[in-house]
Amino acid sequence: MKRVTFPAPLREGDRIAIVSPASSIDNRLVDDAIPVIMSQGWTPVVMPSALGSHGSYSATRRERLNDLTEALCDPTIRAVMCSRGGYGAVHLIDSLPADAVKADPKWLIGFSDISALHSFMSSLGIASLHASMCKHLAEFGADDPDNITLFNILRGSLPTYSIEARHDGNKPGTATGQLFGGNLAVLGALIGTPYDMFAHDDAILFLEDIAEPIY
Template identity: 45%
Template sequence: MRRTVIVIVLLCLTGVVVAQQGQVMPPYLKAGDTIAVVSPSSSPDSATVARGCATLRGWGYVPVVGPHALKSYHGFAGTADERAADLLWALGDPSVRAVMCSRGGDGAVQVLKRISLEVFAQHPKWLIGFSDATALHSAVVAAGGMSIHGSMCDGISMRGERDSVNIIMRRLLEGRLPRYEVPSHPYDQQGEAKGILVGGNLSVFCGLAGSDYDFLNRADEGLILFMEDTHESMTKVDRMLHQLEIRGVLSKLKGIIVGHFSKYKYPENDFADMYEMLHEYLQHYDIPVCYDFPVGHHSQQNLPMVEGCVVHMRVTREGTQIEFTNTF
């Protein structure tokens, strides 16, 4: 695997809530603010949650664990009603300024049907997580908001105080948007684009197709899509790409960021790896495409990505630049 070099430029933003291209940016955080830790998906390990809370306290925040966040019910963190109640509490309580998922797994989609899009729209707060939390990110963006695709309790607690990813997350919560630079990949498709960033776990957001919670319903507005996945075969990923094509999504995208695909069986269908299969498919679209971007499961970095935010994407022979901005 190639060594990824990241150059970070932090852009300081002012203001509390900024509207851009119809999206509402939640208020940024300051020392002493409360972050709710909830478990909308699988049941977490209590020790991991405790370590994550300790990390948040080290950042100067006050973590509060949801009433049902440590429960276990058939592998989930409580019943769907209990998990939804925790998320509704975190969104509705004015003393809570941000919401972090304890872990991913499965089950967030069960929570969505118990929470209307209006709730996400009426209570703009930074919601942090990835993997199964992609379902929540999709709902937030569909409701006109923004959220942070990034590490949860286990991820932030495993990284040191000076870890670059933790530093990016902390400064992002404080109001400074990142700019990423990564080396080129042989399958990169050069070009430049600007659009609203959406994405996350491919199988999760494809599972929301046709629902009100699907951020890809906004494909006509100019989206840049990032995708990652784990434990999915090339055949299943191929099927999901065809689903996106048949829906007319791929032909409307301004750019694609291919993150990490891990723990799948290969070779398969004569492809050496997942990236070769994806390249065979995506090369027919005349848009910039970046491969092996450090985001997703089992990525050493899993860089924070601001969903619903405008990004400027530039893919050249030297590498890829992804710059988050507050203007179109």
């Protein structure tokens, strides 16, 4: 089983970068997510291109890459929250500074298209968080159970899960392994690359997707 590095817990006053490595976001969602982050005692930092628009993307590939690279390499940033998914994160993974990221691991947060970035972190043996982004923070606030779980993990308290078997196809039991997963379409497209999550041994796999064509 591959050794996994967990980023250090966040402390009071730590800075969380907000990046948009894929599609553009309604800026009001970022504006409304900021006070939720601040309510936890952390300092949100909106990266230069996070609120931009370039076609369907938040910015050019170079601008998105610069934002993400700066956030991952800045020693004063202790977590990186993606504002949303969409499409575009996969454009960046081959150009991210692997050695610098490994030298100072920090939490990467997001889901959907952000699964490409989780695959990058996984390839380095660094844990990352398939968790709430700006929209969920903005719309559901600090008291939402999913957001509370995210905040607890960032503080160093890892959750446990007990899932009821509510379908005949579910088989109750226990398993031990490392948890890998993310968006089915994104992870499927990375099969056979250095970022292939399906290549891990002793993995407990989770998948999410919605409204994807049957192919």
